[in-house]
Amino acid sequence: MGETLLCGGLVWQPGLDVESADILIRDGVIAAVGAGTDDSPDAAVIDIPGRLVLPGLVEAHCHLDKTLYGGPWVPHSAGEPLAERIANDRNRRGELGIPDVDRITALLERMVAAGTSYVRSHTDVDPEVGLRGVEAVRAAAARLDGRVTVEQVAFPQHGVLVNPGTAELLEEALKGGVETIGGIDPAGFDRDPVGQLDLIFGLAERYGAGIDIHLHDGGTLGAFEFELIIERTEAAGLGGRVAISHGYALPQIDAAPRERLIERLAAAGVSLVTGAVYDFPVPPVKKLRAAGANVACGHDGIRDLWGPFGSGDMLERAMHLAYRNTFRRDDDIELALEAATHGGARLLGLGAYGIVPGAPADLVVVQAETPAAAVVTRPVRDLVLKNGRVVARDGELVPAS
Amino acid sequence: MGETLLCGGLVWQPGLDVESADILIRDGVIAAVGAGTDDSPDAAVIDIPGRLVLPGLVEAHCHLDKTLYGGPWVPHSAGEPLAERIANDRNRRGELGIPDVDRITALLERMVAAGTSYVRSHTDVDPEVGLRGVEAVRAAAARLDGRVTVEQVAFPQHGVLVNPGTAELLEEALKGGVETIGGIDPAGFDRDPVGQLDLIFGLAERYGAGIDIHLHDGGTLGAFEFELIIERTEAAGLGGRVAISHGYALPQIDAAPRERLIERLAAAGVSLVTGAVYDFPVPPVKKLRAAGANVACGHDGIRDLWGPFGSGDMLERAMHLAYRNTFRRDDDIELALEAATHGGARLLGLGAYGIVPGAPADLVVVQAETPAAAVVTRPVRDLVLKNGRVVARDGELVPAS
Structure with missing residues (x-):
């Protein structure tokens, strides 16, 4: 599947302030959080400037x-x-x-x-x-x-x-x-x-x-x-x-x-x-x-x-x-x-989960000012990834290609 | 404002089954419910086939x-x-x-x-x-x-x-x-x-x-x-x-x-x-x-x-x-x-209200199989009328023309 870089999102970890961080995905798994594009020049880049990133x-x-x-x-x-x-x-x-x-x-x-x-x-x-x-x-x-x-x-x-x-x-x-x-x-x-x-x-x-x-x-x-x-x-x-x-x-x-x-x-x-x-x-x-x-x-x-x-x-x-x-x-x-x-x-006893290196790249990208705002406003899901694959976009399922 | 005919909607009255009925609006007021287009050949027609019509x-x-x-x-x-x-x-x-x-x-x-x-x-x-x-x-x-x-x-x-x-x-x-x-x-x-x-x-x-x-x-x-x-x-x-x-x-x-x-x-x-x-x-x-x-x-x-x-x-x-x-x-x-x-x-003590002749034409048109389904699914409002004027369409305000 190669590499994908989610660029410019705000990453949520429970109990912490959101942090601007790029997410590098390699073969469906999160390889790095916070990595710059410099580290992976061949990655396919998806820009999500200022968007909130939640785990699946x-x-x-x-x-x-x-x-x-x-x-x-x-x-x-x-x-x-x-x-x-x-x-x-x-x-x-x-x-x-x-x-x-x-x-x-x-x-x-x-x-x-x-x-x-x-x-x-x-x-x-x-x-x-x-x-x-x-x-x-x-x-x-x-x-x-x-x-x-x-x-x-x-x-x-x-x-x-x-x-x-x-x-x-x-x-x-x-x-x-x-x-x-x-x-x-x-x-x-x-x-x-x-x-x-x-x-x-x-x-x-x-x-x-x-x-x-x-x-x-x-x-x-x-x-x-x-x-x-x-x-x-x-x-x-x-x-x-x-x-x-x-x-x-x-x-x-x-x-x-x-x-x-x-x-x-x-x-x-x-x-x-x-x-x-x-x-x-x-x-x-x-x-x-x-x-x-x-x-x-x-x-x-x-x-x-x-x-x-x-x-x-x-x-x-x-x-x-x-x-x-x-x-x-x-x-x-x-x-x-x-x-x-x-x-x-x-x-569910998922061993690896969340927006951390080593976890499957199961991610949800939304436009919301804070994680709490995402719960209050329930915005359309801009992007949904499962094991690094884009499975939904703009609230709609992405059909098999 | 002339006449408008909402054609083919399903009209809700509390406690009754919805009924297919055209709604004739004259000068911002509901003039008739159930009227056919024949009665008002000059009315501007808005087709809402099978859509549910609720009062404002x-x-x-x-x-x-x-x-x-x-x-x-x-x-x-x-x-x-x-x-x-x-x-x-x-x-x-x-x-x-x-x-x-x-x-x-x-x-x-x-x-x-x-x-x-x-x-x-x-x-x-x-x-x-x-x-x-x-x-x-x-x-x-x-x-x-x-x-x-x-x-x-x-x-x-x-x-x-x-x-x-x-x-x-x-x-x-x-x-x-x-x-x-x-x-x-x-x-x-x-x-x-x-x-x-x-x-x-x-x-x-x-x-x-x-x-x-x-x-x-x-x-x-x-x-x-x-x-x-x-x-x-x-x-x-x-x-x-x-x-x-x-x-x-x-x-x-x-x-x-x-x-x-x-x-x-x-x-x-x-x-x-x-x-x-x-x-x-x-x-x-x-x-x-x-x-x-x-x-x-x-x-x-x-x-x-x-x-x-x-x-x-x-x-x-x-x-x-x-x-x-x-x-x-x-x-x-x-x-x-x-x-x-x-x-x-x-x-509010509104004297005239509802989808009845004589009431202001305050209406909401949605796609829902029943009135209860409208509450459950909260669909986008296809059309909103206030005093007979279309004030919103497809969930968005209609700007002043």
């Missing part, structure tokens, strides 16, 4: 397999209670032809055009749909041909213990290469928190998989499940490979137990993944980060049977996270941007 | 005088406590040259380009700034030359009773033609709810002004102030001319007293105005509308010393309102759109 955005929690994106508008048809929404999802996904590789592809293309380089998708695995969702997401990701990296979580949307056959399919998914195993409300859904968690942690250990558990259970019940997850993470030595998604209990419980729980999340290396969706409780990002706990950010559903919202734009998602945290100061708003970049990278 | 959006609560919009990014510099944010506002507005007619103009232009036809702006009136804010907003509105209608509220941001000289300036503002008088936390800020409210209602009655009171006071204290406002509205016969902005107490109090308060708001004709901003409590829109209480919607601050967020786009604001109400169904999401259109029109 990380969508840390979505459900690609469920999406209706790119198809006709489907008015939401479920009632409010969770049971109704689950039944609606089950009943209508067949009728609507979900999972649909074309729709997943359309959404992934939109994500890439908006600067997303990595996606963690929770894919339904249950006796009804089997592994079709996993295969559909894989097929769509393959169509994107390297423009984005997609990791899947085998997700038991309809419960594990209460849905016979699901555990076997989760195991089959892991055997077949799915990277991460999911779970859902071990108490509220499966009625047996220890039973579900022991099963999930057992499978994760057996197959060397990561863990990412949907935890909507609130208040002290949810907090108890946080503790069970932390205990098992420590016992299994899985620090850094376990995440709790949503985790509504954390913002709901009293301040003193909340602070203890945050300390324990940090010590155990359990990430918290949030979408800041609808009116659901949002974790205290600043307190979590101050304690050293990792926070990542994702859309949750995007235009699916669970709700019509979601754009695939991770700067918009960071806006929601900042907004619901009542962040107003630039350094605070940057914490939301960090969740949508480095926080997601830590969640 | 109504920004029901903003602070034009404070905005830094269109100028360089100003990182937020205040601490979190309200007292610090007020002091920061006071200290820095001089340094930053606020109020600034150019910036207010820039924001109004953005609002028009995004389809806003009417704006209610709460303008600071206090002994320090005097009536300069009122004059600056007037000057900016004049520059817009009829593209948008701006109504002002004389707003005592720094208190009434606790800030000597403010009451006199509020009166001067009303004498000078400001349409509405504001207030702020009669208990929490002025420490004397009856004292502030009696003063404000007295001035409103004397000058025939409307009333719109910022009420952040929460819980039972705020609910008590709701009651004081309702009692005075009924006693003064001001139903339909009084509003409470923010009103965080309403969603905070217990369900039973909340439902009683909603009934009383509806009976008294007191509107509730909400921004659904940050993480602040959001009113239950569906319950309010079901009871017959009016709900309007606005940004609150846009890019100012109180916070950097806000775009001026009322479809985005409706998205926040729908989102925080956990609206997923089309008919629910339309309630947020109604707040950003008809609800605002009722707040």
Whole structure:
């Protein structure tokens, strides 16, 4: 691929002032930051004077397999209670032809055009749909041909213990290469928190998989499940490979137990993944980060049977996270941007990430006066690079040449 | 101005299915909806096949005088406590040259380009700034030359009773033609709810002004102030001319007293105005509308010393309102759109409004499959008309010809 030099941009590193620096890319990898053109006279030069350069955005929690994106508008048809929404999802996904590789592809293309380089998708695995969702997401990701990296979580949307056959399919998914195993409300859904968690942690250990558990259970019940997850993470030595998604209990419980729980999340290396969706409780990002706990950010559903919202734009998602945290100061708003970049990278266990030598050249170039302004204004992505290749320009996907 | 025929659009009326209908505009007023071209052979035809037509959006609560919009990014510099944010506002507005007619103009232009036809702006009136804010907003509105209608509220941001000289300036503002008088936390800020409210209602009655009171006071204290406002509205016969902005107490109090308060708001004709901003409590829109209480919607601050967020786009604001109400169904999401259109029109007491014969031809044309989809996707405004004149096209202001 040779060499490319991004010239004159302002490079963002979390917690630091932006710095004017050229970025030299060699064979898809960042070779130098701050290098002058003199060092590499043969590099193809892309001038981005005064533009802000962010690392590739990380969508840390979505459900690609469920999406209706790119198809006709489907008015939401479920009632409010969770049971109704689950039944609606089950009943209508067949009728609507979900999972649909074309729709997943359309959404992934939109994500890439908006600067997303990595996606963690929770894919339904249950006796009804089997592994079709996993295969559909894989097929769509393959169509994107390297423009984005997609990791899947085998997700038991309809419960594990209460849905016979699901555990076997989760195991089959892991055997077949799915990277991460999911779970859902071990108490509220499966009625047996220890039973579900022991099963999930057992499978994760057996197959060397990561863990990412949907935890909507609130208040002290949810907090108890946080503790069970932390205990098992420590016992299994899985620090850094376990995440709790949503985790509504954390913002709901009293301040003193909340602070203890945050300390324990940090010590155990359990990430918290949030979408800041609808009116659901949002974790205290600043307190979590101050304690050293990792926070990542994702859309949750995007235009699916669970709700019509979601754009695939991770700067918009960071806006929601900042907004619901009542962040107003630039350094605070940057914490939301960090969740949508480095926080997601830590969640995914990406060894090399960011605008540093040795990392893949996954970069987003925008016109924004500060990183916080990028979250507030969500400008068109001027340029998106994945492994050094320009994959989007002016907000549109660059077609294969 | 002659006749214009908008041909082939899908017309939205709250609570109804969209209907394909031509809109005939004569001398800036809607002359007919559903009329065919046959009826008016000389009309200039604008084809908008399959496009959604909404009435002009109504920004029901903003602070034009404070905005830094269109100028360089100003990182937020205040601490979190309200007292610090007020002091920061006071200290820095001089340094930053606020109020600034150019910036207010820039924001109004953005609002028009995004389809806003009417704006209610709460303008600071206090002994320090005097009536300069009122004059600056007037000057900016004049520059817009009829593209948008701006109504002002004389707003005592720094208190009434606790800030000597403010009451006199509020009166001067009303004498000078400001349409509405504001207030702020009669208990929490002025420490004397009856004292502030009696003063404000007295001035409103004397000058025939409307009333719109910022009420952040929460819980039972705020609910008590709701009651004081309702009692005075009924006693003064001001139903339909009084509003409470923010009103965080309403969603905070217990369900039973909340439902009683909603009934009383509806009976008294007191509107509730909400921004659904940050993480602040959001009113239950569906319950309010079901009871017959009016709900309007606005940004609150846009890019100012109180916070950097806000775009001026009322479809985005409706998205926040729908989102925080956990609206997923089309008919629910339309309630947020109604707040950003008809609800605002009722707040402002616009006699003729909407896509009906006799109303000013204030219209927004967008590409969206349903009204709810317009809120979810916030498409570029293809066409914006104010009094029948095309004031914006493809998301950009149409310059004076």
